Amino acid sequence: MSGVVVELRVHGVSGTPPEAMLGTTVDDLREVRGDEKAGFYRRSENGAAGPWRRVLEAYSWGGLTSGPASRALWLLFLPFIFINLAHWMLPPAAPRRRLAAALSVGALRVIALSFTLTLMLATAVVVIDVIVWQCVGLDYCGERFWPLGYLVSWPRGLQVAVGALPLMAVIGVLWRLGRENARLVGEPPDPAVTVGEVPLESATFWALDPSVSRLRACHVIAWTAGLAGLVLAVPVRYGTEGRAVSIGLLAINGLILGFAVVAAAWNPATARGGSGAERLTGPLQWLRWVSLAVLGASLTWTALARVAKVPVPSHYPDLHRAIYAMFIIQIVLLTGLFACTAWSMFGLRRPADDGFAPSLRGFASPFVALVGWLVACGFSVGVGLLAAQGFGRAVASTTDAAAVVDRDDDAPLIVPPQYFWTAVAIAVLIVVAALTVLWVWWWVMRSRRGELRAVLEEHPGATESDSRAKEVASSRAWAAVTDLGPPIVGWLAVVAVGEIAVLLVWQPEYSPAITNVSVFIAAALAAALVAVVVAAYRYRQLRRVVAVLWDVITFWPRANHPLTPPCYGERTVPDLVGRTEELVDERDTRVVLAAHSQGSIIAAASVLQMRRDRRVALLTFGSPLRRLYTRNFPAYFGIRVLAEIRSRQRPRWINLWAHSDPIGSWVTNDLDRGMHAALRGVDFRLLDVESLARGPDGSYPPICGHSGFWERPEYRDAMREFDTQLLPEGSATDTGATAAPTVERL
Secondary structure (H helix, E strand, O other), X not given: OOEEEEEEEEOOOOOOOHHHHOOOOHXXXXXXXXXXXXXXXXXXXXXXXXXXEEXXXXXXXXXXXOXXXXXXXXXXXXXXXXXXXXXXXXXXXXXXXXXXXXXXXXXXXXXXXXXXXXXXXXXXXXXXXXXXXXXXXXXXXXXXXXXXXXXXXXXXXXXXXXXXXXXXXXXXXXXXXXXXXXXXXXXXXXXXXXXXXXXXXXXXXXXEOHHHHHHHHHHHHHHHHHHHHHHHHHHHHHEOOOHHHHHHXXXXXXXXXXXXXXXXXXXXXXXXXXXXXXXXXXXXXXXXXXXXXXXXXXXXXXXXXXXXXXXXXOOOOOHHHHHHHHHHHHHHHHHHHHHHHHHHHOOOOOOOOOOOOOHHHHOHHHHHHHHHHHHHHHHHHHHHHHHHHHHOEEEOOHHHHHHHOOOOOOOEEEOOHHHHHHHHHHHHHHHHHHHHHHHHHHHHHHHHHHHHHHHHHHOOOOXXXXXXXXXXXXHHHHHHHHHHHHHHHHHHHHHHHHHHHHHHHOOOOOOHHHHHHXXXXXXXXXXXXXXXXXXXXXXXHHHHHHHHHXXXXXXXXXXXXXXXXXXXXXXXXXXXXXXXXXXXXXXXXXXXXXXXXXXXXXXXXXXXXXXXOOOEEEEEEOOOHHHHHHHHOHHHHOHHHHHHXXXXXXXXXXXXXXXXXXXXXXOOOOOOOOHHHHHHHOEEEOOOOOOOOOOOOOOOOOOOOOOOOOOOHHHHHHHHHXXXXXXXXXXXXXXXXXXXXXXXXX
């Protein structure tokens, strides 16, 4: 009997090209399935001779996560990304607490809608308030900046209508970037997950859900109605005639906005995987056009309105009140989210902290939503202060502006006084974060001593003065920092909330010296963000960390906010399922899925959707399955899901891991076992280095880290073990004939 064993390699982060995965050149490749974004590749001449040939194939999906420029652009929508991620981080609810889980799901979507309105308000502060209303209102400020000089002589209402046009352009961005790209169509599983369910088993989990398009319509409607309401504030407050028309248009926009909020909160209408409310699709799409028409009417009415003389200096009417109201509403919503999450877990036994317990005791989702809110507030404050300082000089009140308006070359531009104190709070948070980093460094230095003893036990004959042993111990200690990530994020979020609480209770008087500090902080944070983006694509190790976070984020479909990066899981999982089943349907063909890093998550999700087949084996290495996914996405990769994957693949799943890997780790337990025993126990631990001594060429064997698995002999040993399970007794393939990837390009 003869046949083929296909070693199907799936890369991890950083978009490893197929030629690197197969250890060959571009000219030696041929694409067997897919396209330039995601495809399956083989070498032109593949497979060693013998009764059972081993054939290498690579699934390259790096094109789906887009390039550096696109990633930098998406960073502008970081709060939206966080709130979408929070949906997938919700814990599974107790069996009788599905209502609480459903309320959490709905609360997250309303919070996400408030983030869209926060972006609208922040943009309005810069464009409509600071630039058009205040700077143009002071002729010596407006004439200083082209083309603002043209607006100085225009009527106030027309100035505001023109200033609102850039905010209308953002509607097009919401409309276009929120489009769905999934291939499958269907109704995904219920978004409220209870203990014991495995949603990833559903054949429609990655399907295009019409409810997401309805959610996108809600965000467009809310932005449109909110902008119209802001524009109408001028004729309502300062209009000399037609006040009834102004109030009528304002009421219509209020009703439209209210309908959008209710629809966004109602799970059957807009929850991904909800029970479905197809009858609302048409009305919401119709209302989207109606809201645009009402916005046009509101802009036209404001442009033509006769406006009484507006006191100068002054800030835009009612805008600051709207910002304060949104701030309070978001605090209430976040508090409700924490309460609903706690209610959903009520009655569940708290799991022991054995490496499987959910991060932050199951409250990872509310904390991530809270972080998204803090980031949104920080962006709003930074952009507002920078705009005010860029066009004049930021002041905190009308009184402060009136005191210097006639005797200061820099136009006094009013921003909410809380902006200054928020910036100072950010400065305090930065100091706390810096102290936390120092604590982490101290923790690593302390841990390194214990790791050094472990390394010496693994390599008899080495001494504490051995420099290579110290390097390995440092790698192990720094790799363990990953597990400190969620508690650190939770700690910093609590500090930030504490600062906000203090500022709400104790509102200090404005100090001019705070202005310079505030603007410096805003500029420094913006520069730091740019520096991180640039450095991430210049330095490999930093790029790897950024890529891991990015690929975790974009693995999940859109659920709470339509303006998030496209999901690649909805393409990669069906691709891998389809290709694997296509291969095993061929006569005398076996498949070993060899998945590295994030590729192991794709492979695990694919296994849950494949038909059970003893001709498929799974080799994972550098896998964040338990470390990042079980702990942070317990409803989708929790202990129950791990057990299901294990039952499907037993005894055909081996997970290679090493202490020096900062991303991957063990999946079932960290016990040391032989390779054959790993077929039953899943995990096999590699020594971090094969030897502490120099090789024949004078160099040390590399530390395993996150990408050192491919070239280790244990990789080939695992493949031989799979031969014993997949092939007839006594058969084997030549695992030595397969090429290892180019490590530098992983």
